[in-house]
Amino acid sequence: MAPTITELYARFDRQADRWAARTGVSCPTGCGRCCETTVPPCSDAEARLIAHHLLDTHHERLAAILHRDPDVGAVPPCPFYEPTGDYHCTIYAVRPFFCRAFAFASSTDKTGQPAYRLCRHMPTPDSFAGSRVLPLRDANRPARTDSALPLPPGMVAFQTRIDGVAEGLSEPAPIDRAVRRALERILIARQYARDEALLEHGVLSGTDATGSPERDPDFTDPSPPVPGSRPA
Numbered sequence: 541m542a543p544t545i546t547e548l549y550a551r552f553d554r555q556a557d558r559w560a561a562r563t564g565v566s567c568p569t570g571c572g573r574c575c576e577t578t579v580p581p582c583s584d585a586e587a588r589l590i591a592h593h594l595l596d597t598h599h600e601r602l603a604a605i606l607h608r609d610p611d612v613g614a615v616p617p618c619p620f621y622e623p624t625g626d627y628h629c630t631i632y633a634v635r636p637f638f639c640r641a642f643a644f645a646s647s648t649d650k651t652g653q654p655a656y657r658l659c660r661h662m663p664t665p666d667s668f669a670g671s672r673v674l675p676l677r678d679a680n681r682p683a684r685t686d687s688a689l690p691l692p693p694g695m696v697a698f699q700t701r702i703d704g705v706a707e708g709l710s711e712p713a714p715i716d717r718a719v720r721r722a723l724e725r726i727l728i729a730r731q732y733a734r735d736e737a738l739l740e741h742g743v744l745s746g747t748d749a750t751g752s753p754e755r756d757p758d759f760t761d762p763s764p765p766v767p768g769s770r771p772a
């Protein structure tokens with residue numbers, strides 16, 4: 541069976557953590573520069589995971605994301621960034637792959653070879669022996685055969701697998717737009733399921749002149765309201 545998004549995240553995190561422990565690569569304490577300057581891309585499947593998290597935890601950013609103006613472009617900082625929080629990221633457990641991989645994944649250099657460069661805000665760990673780039677090169681030996689350190693997990697390989705957990709709906713989009721789209725779909729599906737259940741139990745009496753289900757005036761719906769919605 542194909543791995544889920546959370547299984548792929550866990551697999552990447554394990555590999556990246558092992559690599560970071562071995563090399564000593566780490567972000568500066570309290571750094572949030574990538575969140576301040578980026579609105580990360582997010583696939584549909586990733587956005588659904590975040591949307592469920594927001595709904596299930598009654599997250600403080602839920603209403604803001606849901607009612608964000610769709611015409612406003614993706615302008616940093618990331619809408620989930622919290623400058624004063626412990627981790628800065630308010631959705632840390634379900635943050636998208638882009639954020640997990642930032643500065644902890646390898647890409648390719650100009651010649652197409654796997655390579656890794658420290659983020660410019662990261663301190664140079666002792667294991668890099670003064671270099672900011674892996675593989676470490678030895679001028680007397682052919683390039684890329686002399687690295688004393690392993691490369692971190694490959695960005696493209698993991699990204700391809702993450703994108704493979706697709707629902708065939710759309711291309712990755714900036715996180716605010718992708719999550720709002722996912723929230724709208726989930727809330728519509730929940731509303732539909734709720735109306736179906738109410739109809740089944742005879743609480744809704746049929747359809748009115750507009751084709752919408754007609755609510756029994758004596759019925760009080762016990763389920764929690766949709767965030768930001770007006771009472772029915």
Ligand code: SF4
Nearest residue numbers: 575618620621629639
């Ligand atoms: S989702 Fe979280 S980690 Fe990613 S950019 Fe936004 S605040 Fe930062």
